[in-house]
Amino acid sequence: MNRNDFLMLNQDIIFFDNAATTFKPVSVVNAITDYYNKYCCNAFRGDYKIGLIVDDNINNTRNLVKDYINANSTKEIIFTSGTTEGINIVAAGYFRKILKEHDEIILSKGDHASNIMPWQRLASELNLVIKYVDLDDSNYVTLDNIKRVVTPNTKVISLAYISNVIGDLRPIKEITNFAHQNGIYVVCDASQSVGHRKTDVQDLDVDFLVFSGHKMYGPTGIGVLYGKKDLLELTDPINLGGGMNETFTDFDYQLKELPTRFEAGTLNIAGIIGLGEAIKYINSIGIDKISEYEYKLREYLVNKLIKLDYIDIINLESDSGIVTFNVDGIFAQDVAIYLDKYNICVRAGNHCTKLLKDVINVRNTIRISLAFYNTTEEIDTLVDLLSDKDKIIREML
Ligand SMILES: Cc1ncc(COP(=O)(O)O)c(C=O)c1O
Structure with missing residues (x-):
């Protein structure tokens, strides 16, 4: 470095x-400037050379992200505007469909607003119960304390991998192992980990994971939602519009395959290119x-x-x-x-x-x-x- x-x-x-x-880093800034100065156009729309450069760059970043977090497939990598949007999509697009009255969600008081408030809204809409895991003497989340708060009604545990004030690394792998044995989903906010520590979605076995590019040397306004493919297939996109529909008629529409179905409207192309460069930079160190x-x-x-x-x-x-x-x-x-x-x-x-x-x-x-x-x-x-x-x-x- x-x-x-x-x-x-x-x-x-x-x-x-x-x-x-x-x-x-300069490489991120230069990549963004090059896009605007040398091949600026929309993505997946232009049948001309600079359009193909944009498409290639987006596909390359998706691949870089997939490898960086060790996802199974690029279908599991959705570009978002950041962590906040990612958690909102997960809560409103997947869990709103599957949770029922009195189901319980476990959160931590050491977590950021964006991993609390989307769940609070869902809880008030569906009459769910939010429980906060006790933090230990060091204000850490522990598996033992998670076990204490889990009941047969627990359906979701949503936690940051590294919290943003205490900075504790949560035992997500152990929590996921326990959660899955009990039919509980795990959502992970990796915004404070991706730029600082290996974050391997297959090793952690999380169901959904979200992060922001700007906390890992990339630009603002770009982030990633990772989800296991079978779960994303069942998740509703929040936004509908151009690019993500296969077709639509007067009163009906059909969505494209993953990951495109989640990416309605013009993508943050400069952001995606910058994120790809940021990952290359981190990988080079x-x-x-x-x-x-x-x-x-x-x-x-x-x-x-x-x-x-x-x-x-x-x-x-x-x-x-x-x-x-x-x-x-x-x-x-x-x-x-x-x-x-x-x-x-x-x-x-x-x-x-x-x-x-x-x-x-x-x-x-x-x-x-x-x-x-x-x-x-x-x-x-x-x-x-x-x-x-x-x-x-x-x-x-
Ligand atoms: C742990 C954690 N989660 C979520 C967020 C929200 O990230 P963003 O504003 O990029 O959506 C932050 C931002 O500081 C954070 O530290």
Whole structure:
């Protein structure tokens, strides 16, 4: 990895908000620009040379995604606008059809709004029951706690693979194994894992998995919904329109095969091309190498922060590059604004995980989320600035 691949890093900035979105390497930006400047046209419509280039690029990205998450087939890879849309399609397109009154859905209070609210709406429409798994002392989801909350009515478990505030890696493979033995579906929000850790849908055996391109060095507005083929065959697309219909008559229509039936209207072509390039970029480094490096960086940061007795680290042991903390007596946003004076970008607030406050008893936290382009020198700069509490108080006023 060369930091020069990221033009955003060629300025006086330290970016520690990678869980919100990552920077994009030049290869991603160039691929998008090339599409607009050299072969800009719609997809799967044009019987001309540049149209075929677009079609090839889309097919190539679908293949890259399939290999990247080890899906069985490109039919299982649906392009969406992101994680949020993916979960909404799964909830409204599949589970609305098969769930019945009093069926139960298990979620976690450590999860993002987009993996809570679509289920809440479904629950209120169908009179379902939502249950939240207890988090353990480290605020982790464990298989034992999942087992405690499962009943014969449980039909769905929907969890992030890596949560976005605690950063814990959920034992999804074990949960899926247990769930499937009990006739329960597993939906996985992989938005915080795909860019940082191997995410293998066959190994995890999840039924549906969703993620966003922009959290894995790709562009915004593009994401992926993976589903097992037999489940996707039974899922209704949310959007109907051009491109996805085989034919339609005055009062009826017939849909195309997977995956096209889910991709109504003009695709986010630039986004898809950019996502393909982002996967190539990650592959050129190696996802395992990325995980290893980010984990070491995390340890380095935690070992330094822990020495500051007025810093309360919320997730001392998490398995990802996410470190969440508070500075005693100082509002999280004030710390973020103080750091921003030194061009350090961190996230402060509830991180769209508004239910977590019931568990950790604080509403707002500061979150550092690392990427492979971060360095120990950047962490040293951050910790130096946090090392003088009086200075923080003085300068935030
Ligand atoms: C765990 C998790 N799930 C879902 C989302 C939503 O992703 P998007 O806004 O790309 O749809 C996020 C975004 O931060 C997230 O961290």
